[in-house]
Amino acid sequence: MSKRPKRKPLPTEPCLTEIESLSPEGRGVAHVDGKAVFVFGALPGERVRFVYTSMYRDHAEGKTVEVLEASPLRVEPRCPHFGVCGGCSLQHLAEDAQIEQKQHLLLEQFRRIGKVEPESVFPPLTGPHWGYRHKARLGVKWVAKKGKVLVGFREQASAFIADLETCAVLHPQVGERLQPLAAMLAKLTIRDRLPQIEVAVGDVGAALVFRVLADPSPADLELLRSFGMEQDFDIHLQPGGPGSVAALHPPEPEPLSYRLAGAGIEFRFQPTDFTQVNVEINRRMVDRVLEILDPQADDHVLDLFCGIGNFTLPLARKAGSVVGVEGSRESVERARMNAQLNGIGNAEFHIADLAGETADLAWARLHYDKVLLDPSRAGADGVLQLATRWGAKRVVYVSCNPATLARDSGILVHQHHYRLIGAGVMDMFPHTAHVESIALFERS
Numbered sequence: 001m002s003k004r005p006k007r008k009p010l011p012t013e014p015c016l017t018e019i020e021s022l023s024p025e026g027r028g029v030a031h032v033d034g035k036a037v038f039v040f041g042a043l044p045g046e047r048v049r050f051v052y053t054s055m056y057r058d059h060a061e062g063k064t065v066e067v068l069e070a071s072p073l074r075v076e077p078r079c080p081h082f083g084v085c086g087g088c089s090l091q092h093l094a095e096d097a098q099i100e101q102k103q104h105l106l107l108e109q110f111r112r113i114g115k116v117e118p119e120s121v122f123p124p125l126t127g128p129h130w131g132y133r134h135k136a137r138l139g140v141k142w143v144a145k146k147g148k149v150l151v152g153f154r155e156q157a158s159a160f161i162a163d164l165e166t167c168a169v170l171h172p173q174v175g176e177r178l179q180p181l182a183a184m185l186a187k188l189t190i191r192d193r194l195p196q197i198e199v200a201v202g203d204v205g206a207a208l209v210f211r212v213l214a215d216p217s218p219a220d221l222e223l224l225r226s227f228g229m230e231q232d233f234d235i236h237l238q239p240g241g242p243g244s245v246a247a248l249h250p251p252e253p254e255p256l257s258y259r260l261a262g263a264g265i266e267f268r269f270q271p272t273d274f275t276q277v278n279v280e281i282n283r284r285m286v287d288r289v290l291e292i293l294d295p296q297a298d299d300h301v302l303d304l305f306c307g308i309g310n311f312t313l314p315l316a317r318k319a320g321s322v323v324g325v326e327g328s329r330e331s332v333e334r335a336r337m338n339a340q341l342n343g344i345g346n347a348e349f350h351i352a353d354l355a356g357e358t359a360d361l362a363w364a365r366l367h368y369d370k371v372l373l374d375p376s377r378a379g380a381d382g383v384l385q386l387a388t389r390w391g392a393k394r395v396v397y398v399s400c401n402p403a404t405l406a407r408d409s410g411i412l413v414h415q416h417h418y419r420l421i422g423a424g425v426m427d428m429f430p431h432t433a434h435v436e437s438i439a440l441f442e443r444s
Contacts, residue, residue, distance in 0.1 A: 014049040014065050022101055024402075026089035026433035028064075037062055040156060041083060043071040043093060053157065061157070073097040078130070078168055085162035087153035088169060088431040095430065099124045102425045102435045109402040110423070114410035122424025122438065125288060127280040129430040133170045134201040134258075135277045140185065142192040149185040151178050151197065169431060171201045174208075177231055181208075184227045190214045198238075200271035202256030203279070207234040207271040209245055225249040234271070242272050242330070262287050263314035265342050273334055274307055278428045285398065285426055285438070286314050289372060292422070292440045293396045295319035299369040302390065304354060304383060309335035309347070311372055311398075316347040319370075323363050324349045355382040364389075371395045379404025387416040395441040400428075402435045409439060417444045 019028035019042045028042030041064035042048045050062040063083075067074070077083070077091035090098050103124060110116050139161040141150045152164035167175035185191055190212060198209035208228075216224070216237070228235035228249040234256075235249040247253050255268035258279055263286065269275050276282035289311055295301055295318040303312045306324030308331050316322045316339070324347060326332050332349045339347050350363050355378065358364045364386055371392040373380045377400055387395070395418060399405035412418040418441040428436035 010052045010055055012051075014051050015062070016047070016049055016068075019044050019046045019048060024105055024433060024435075026093075027061075032060070035060055039064055040089070041092060042067075043074055045069075045071045046074070063156075079166075081152075081162060081164055081167075084155055085153050085164060085167075086156040086158070087162075087167065089156075089433050091431045095129055098430065099126065099425065099427055102427075102437075105435055106402045106405075106423065106425055106437050109406040110409060110420070112406070113403055114406035114408075114413070116406070116409050116413045116420050118420045118423040118439065120422040122288075122422050124424055125281060125284045125426040127278060127284065127427060129427075130168050131170065131172050131175065132278045132280070132430065133175075133199075134279050135275060136170060136174070136199040138197045138199060140194050140197060142186070142194075147186075149182045149191055151182045151185065170199070171206070173201060173206050173232070174199050180231065181227070184223055187223055188220045189217045190220060198272060200256055200269075200273075200275070202269075203258045205234060205254065205256050206232070207236060207253070207256060209236040209238050209271050211238045213239075215239075221248065236271060238272075245270075245272055258282075260286055260314060263290070263317055265313050265317070265338075267308060267310065267313075267338050268341065269308055269334060270330075273331065274328075276310065276428070281426055281428050281436075282310070285428075285436075286311060288426075288438060289396055289398065290314055290318065292438075293370050293372060293394060295370060300367070302363075302366075302368040302371045302392070304371065304373045304380065305375045306335060306349065307331050307374070309338050309349070311374060312347050312349070313339060313342060313344055315372070316344045320346065322347045323366075323368075325352050325354065325363060327351065327353050327355075354380070358383055359386060366390070368392045369394075372398070373408075374398040375404075377401040377404065379408050381408055381411060384408060384411050384416070387412060387418075391443075393443045397439045397441070399437050399439070400434070402437055405437060405439060409441075412441050418442060419444050 017030040021029045027038040030037045036059045039050045039062045047069040048064045049066040052062045054061040073094045075094050082091045141161040150161040152162045155162045193214040196211040200207045234253040238245045257268045259266050299319045301319045301322045303324045306312045306326045312324035335349045368390045421440040423439035426436045
């Protein structure tokens, strides 16, 4: 049996290089000895010294240790944990430049992957840059050697939990309470059996869902309840899958909610439901969808990947009827509840795996005047085969992955004869490389 070849040791001395561009992940791109190197903490046009962190056959990765010639776009990161915590990757880049970089990446993906070009570029949607995260999944780790619990995001390019005191991008109710939270967790008997906390913040109220791998003791339960009362959190426990979530404090909490004032709609949701991370950008995003999809009183609209009805219900206020389709049974139940709560009777919802076979389903055989798509990172290519059947004169696509948006845009343009009228980015995740975008298509 042949032995696996030993991995070559990484160079230990810092290397000097010039940064050529920025990668989709927000790292500086350089070439050293003919090999691409992705350098965290470096910006285009800079001369930096870096150390290698990983070496692969076709590329390498590194981390900036000294900036010799700084980009004029470089700013001082606000967070003291930047560079260690992996929650943000672009705090060293000016906020306006972050948006320009994301817009550039989107247009490049259209050209390279989809072989399409938008006829116009929408002005970017921007909002708060700090304290914007109303949803998050935080890691938890009891570190015996330190005698403490760590709560936060994972370290940069690591499986370890970053040792955070605060987090400037989390909603302040959570981001400014990480240390009290960690101190409370350290007192639990199951402190080493609690790997994760789901965070959900509404317009009013905030909830923490603790994933527990062992039964909390009566003393543990009292500590958790007391923390919830003192810090004004609803406390939930999750011993198993998503269906096992149960409220601890208060025993019957009020549902979390957010309002879309422009549409006159209130959404109620559970802490583990999917809702948009950035509430203010979500409000502006819904307004833009309504503006460019332009539903009319006699339109029959299809909303795919509809979730809890975030777009469906505002569309129903203006359209003749709306059909929402979603793969999650829990989300569809919540969408129906929210439709009833808001007195909306012209929206119907269906459960379907939109990556699977849908052609024979009743809703898929109908004609629609307009279509909205808001898929996961995997995109919507599985359901776009039906676009010609639907015959929609206008399609709006909301995306969290510019690569799959570009691919699917190519399908709509080259196979189904749509024009890409316009596209642009939305700053859903400031200080990260995540690109949220929107595109408008019209039938040729």
